[in-house]
Amino acid sequence: MTIWWLLLILGSLGAAGIGFIWLIVHVSRMSGGKSSNLNDSIEAAAREDVEHIFNDDFREELRNRGRLNFENIINENAMFLQQDLRLTIAQINDYMKGEITTKLQAEFEKYEQGINDAKQLAVESLQKTNQAIDEERKKLSEQIQADIEATKRLLIERFENNMTEIVNHYLLAAIGDQIDLNDQIDFILADLEANKTAIIEDLKNGA
């Protein structure tokens, strides 16, 4: 922006100088046709005036004024440039903040979405696992129950099949040492009486 101001000022100064020179040349042309002497005298006077006007002091003054204007313009433009620079930096900061915030927010949203998806997947997986475990547990429970029933049935069948052995065993263990043969004589004689015919028959037919 400062450069544009500088160029505008320089352009104004150039245009003013050119206009001034064109005016001098136009005036000299209008006066040149009347008489060459007059013209010469006028030209000489003009040259003298020009030389008088554009002497070294006047030029030095113009230079000083131009320098001052130039410095002022430079300072103003520097100030404007500084303001623009600060404004631009502030805008860039705001823009960067906004962009970074937007990007981070987007990334955070993606990250959160990813976490939520993973969490959902984990929950679904856990639910499926729990469901599978429940089903397996139910099957296992039913299997164990069936095995227990089968084992129980088998044990009872064995018990009933071998019940006489078991009862005999427990009777012997419990009262085996208290059973006296003398107390059994009636029982034994009754059994012998029941089998007497068979015994006699076998004794008669024996070898």
Add this chain to the structure above:
Amino acid sequence: MAHERTFKLPLSIVSPGDLRRIKREVDELCDTLLQMELREGGQKQPKMPKTSRQLDDLIEVNKANLLVKDEREALVKALNEIVDKSPVLHMSFSAEPSTKFLDKLIFYIRDSISPYAVVTVGLAPSIGAGCMVRTANKFFDLSLKQTLIGHRAELIKELDTSGIVKPVEGAS
């Protein structure tokens, strides 16, 4: 047998071994008495053998006079026949039977089954109670176990009603 109702076995003679031992004692006694008859007076007489309680019982129940040759020979003849032909019962008990028990048992056997039957007694502690009888061709299990088997249905019913064992469908 020709000597039936005329010759008796005492209850103290139980086993075939007892019979063989009595026979040896009788033979020895007969030999001694024969030697005494052959020897003349003044010569040293052989010493009379001691008789066992079972032989004494045998002589007593048969009211035999062994000093009489005919009775002695009849006894020897009957003994020989009984040793060879007497029916033998092998009976096993859970414990060693007492003399009193054996007396009752032998009395029943000789009264109900055969007057000349002898018994070989064995031990079978596993039967608990009762006995097992083996004859020449047969085996009679008269033990408590066999009795329980015979009353198995009542035993199961009693266990079911007592709640000790719950009935199972399909169990035999």
